[in-house]
Amino acid sequence: MSLSSKTELLKEMLLDLSRASQDNVQASIIISRSQGLTICSYFPESVDSSVVPDEDVIAGRSMQIQMETRKVFEQLKRGPFIRMLVEGDSGYIIVCDAGKDAILAVLTNKRANIGYMFFMMTRIARRIEQVL
DSSP, X not given: OXXXXXXXXXXXXXXXXXXXXXXXXXXXXXXXTTTOOEEEEEOOTTSOGGGSOOHHHHHHHHHHHHHHHHHHHXXXXXXXXXEEEEEETTEEEEEEEOSSSEEEEEEEETTSOHHHHHHHHHHHHHHHHHHO
């Protein structure tokens, strides 16, 4: 599979995630675990850019909190990291593994159905792993 067709598949997955969230996703990014760089991202046009940081900021901070959370899980003997949810006044950050090579980070508003987001992100993370 060519790089451009992989990229198109990944973009379609992020678009599907946004649609499934009933447009409550403000940004979604697939991040290289080894480099901490964005592999693919999706920012809905309807989202005000003043409420969402640049993709480099999202990727860097998502990697940072994911790495620290892994350490905490090990120290507190909670088993392998699966996903994390961070809640703020205006929305959520959800980060999950997407295979051994990537993580999936999603920013949502407060209207997002978190249980459904977990379900959809798990499905899409498996698909990302297959593509990468």
